[in-house]
Amino acid sequence: MKYVTEYRDATLVKGVIEEIHRSVTRSWTIMEICGGQTHAIVRHGINQLLPPEIELVHGPGCPVCVTPLELIDKALAIASHPDVIFCSYGDMLRVPGSGRDLFSVKAQGGDVRVVYSPLDAVKLAKANPDKQVVFFAIGFETTAPPNVMSVVQAKNLGLTNYSILVSHVRVPPAVSAVLSGPSNRVQAFLLAGHVCAVMGYHEYPPLIEQFRAPMVVTGFEPLDIVQGILETVRLLEAGKAEVFNAYQRAVTFDGNKPAQKMINTVFEGCDRKWRGIGVIPMSGWQLRAEFDAFDAEKRFQVETITADESPLCIAGQILQGLKKPHECSAFGSKCTPEHPLGATMVSSEGACAAYFRYGRVTT
Amino acid sequence: MCLAVPGKIVEIKESDGLQMAKVDFGGIFREACLDYVPEAKVGDYCVIHVGFAISLLSESEAMETLDLLKQISNIDEELGPEVGQDAILPPQW
Numbered sequence: 001m002k003y004v005t006e007y008r009d010a011t012l013v014k015g016v017i018e019e020i021h022r023s024v025t026r027s028w029t030i031m032e033i034c035g036g037q038t039h040a041i042v043r044h045g046i047n048q049l050l051p052p053e054i055e056l057v058h059g060p061g062c063p064v065c066v067t068p069l070e071l072i073d074k075a076l077a078i079a080s081h082p083d084v085i086f087c088s089y090g091d092m093l094r095v096p097g098s099g100r101d102l103f104s105v106k107a108q109g110g111d112v113r114v115v116y117s118p119l120d121a122v123k124l125a126k127a128n129p130d131k132q133v134v135f136f137a138i139g140f141e142t143t144a145p146p147n148v149m150s151v152v153q154a155k156n157l158g159l160t161n162y163s164i165l166v167s168h169v170r171v172p173p174a175v176s177a178v179l180s181g182p183s184n185r186v187q188a189f190l191l192a193g194h195v196c197a198v199m200g201y202h203e204y205p206p207l208i209e210q211f212r213a214p215m216v217v218t219g220f221e222p223l224d225i226v227q228g229i230l231e232t233v234r235l236l237e238a239g240k241a242e243v244f245n246a247y248q249r250a251v252t253f254d255g256n257k258p259a260q261k262m263i264n265t266v267f268e269g270c271d272r273k274w275r276g277i278g279v280i281p282m283s284g285w286q287l288r289a290e291f292d293a294f295d296a297e298k299r300f301q302v303e304t305i306t307a308d309e310s311p312l313c314i315a316g317q318i319l320q321g322l323k324k325p326h327e328c329s330a331f332g333s334k335c336t337p338e339h340p341l342g343a344t345m346v347s348s349e350g351a352c353a354a355y356f357r358y359g360r361v362t363t
Numbered sequence: 364m365c366l367a368v369p370g371k372i373v374e375i376k377e378s379d380g381l382q383m384a385k386v387d388f389g390g391i392f393r394e395a396c397l398d399y400v401p402e403a404k405v406g407d408y409c410v411i412h413v414g415f416a417i418s419l420l421s422e423s424e425a426m427e428t429l430d431l432l433k434q435i436s437n438i439d440e441e442l443g444p445e446v447g448q449d450a451i452l453p454p455q456w
Contacts, residue, residue: 003369015436036366117414146415194367197418249425250418259399
């Protein structure tokens with residue numbers, strides 16, 4: 001058991017897809033929340049193997065894509081400080097702010113570094129006591145445990161030159177926002193397996209009860225995804241509004257308790273603005289007051305920066321599942337991964353980037 | 364950055380007060396923090412995300428799911444028990 005190759009077995013995947021064909025009798029619209037799943041679906045052509053009755057729409061689960069423009073502008077302002085080492089996950093570097101991106105700050109002499117883990121940023125802070133090290137703490141529930149651990153670790157090591165720029169969002173409020181939308185077409189969700197590995201899936205039954213939409217915890221390999229779709233179709237066809245865990249090897253109902261405890265120690269709930277969508281109440285996390293000293297927004301006094309988005313980009317509608325990337329007039333012409341207008345084209349997890357890269361457009 | 368990848372713990376050591384592991388992703392080795400899965404041992408497989416183990420993988424659950432999917436696919440009847448050779452894409456890690 002390697003937990004990878006077993007779940008890429010083409011014969012098994014085909015068998016499960018055939019079962020989906022046998023199970024479906026009506027049209028269903030299913031949203032996969034996670035950008036990683038969007039990429040796996042498009043890359044492996046899973047969307048083209050499904051029966052025509054099933055439409056997959058791509059949700060707002062790409063943290064790079066939903067990080068609001070003003071947070072990028074704040075990052076750019078901080079990264080431009082001469083005594084700052086600005087650390088980020090690689091995906092954020094090309095995301096355009098109002099005027100430029102982190103790469104151009106780096107090109108102009110800013111010390112911008114890509115790190116694999118936030119602990120790498122803490123190491124940099126320890127090794128560079130004369131510099132301010134700032135980590136761009138973006139993400140959903142999956143990056144929250146690593147990001148808060150970096151703060152705790154910096155505190156434990158007595159580092160006063162480490163801070164994080166927080167842009168944390170959560171999945172359940174986004175699911176609720178999609179289902180509450182006046183134009184919503186989504187009837188069921190594939191829930192992101194790694195989010196549920198951290199948080200469990202106990203937050204979803206109340207949403208399922210409220211909106212009567214089944215949800216299936218789904219992994220990332222091709223076999224995981226087709227299994228998630230099969231279980232979703234079965235629930236939809238049976239008229240059952242329930243949660244099903246199709247990623248049992250990694251996910252339990254309660255999730256990772258030590259990680260949740262650490263998140264709650266460092267973070268508290270807050271309203272967050274989502275790029276292309278707007279403010280969703282209590283949809284994110286911020287540092288608790290006792291960790292103010294680690295808050296880069298306060299340390300560098302960038303709290304007042306605001307920004308407006310490009311009117312050409314329809315990323316907001318794409319992130320809510322209302323439109324597909326190829327329905328945008330700028331797709332592939334004015335907006336490409338080299339010259340992106342919006343974050344969904346920048347991020348390797350973004351729906352527009354997936355459609356552009358793999359060229360699989362189903363109309 | 365958004366992907367979580369399964370890897371095998373090959374070594375555990377303490378570093379700056381954290382439990383750190385050397386993790387094997389099919390021949391590529393990376394460091395990962397084990398503080399959120401304190402029960403993890405050398406030889407265990409974990410889901411690793413941005414340098415942190417966030418979940419311990421259960422082999423029994425994994426086998427159960429695969430058996431179920433094999434039944435759905437009727438694969439044993441069609442091809443016999445030998446599976447796993449015809450992957451959609453070669454493993455990246």
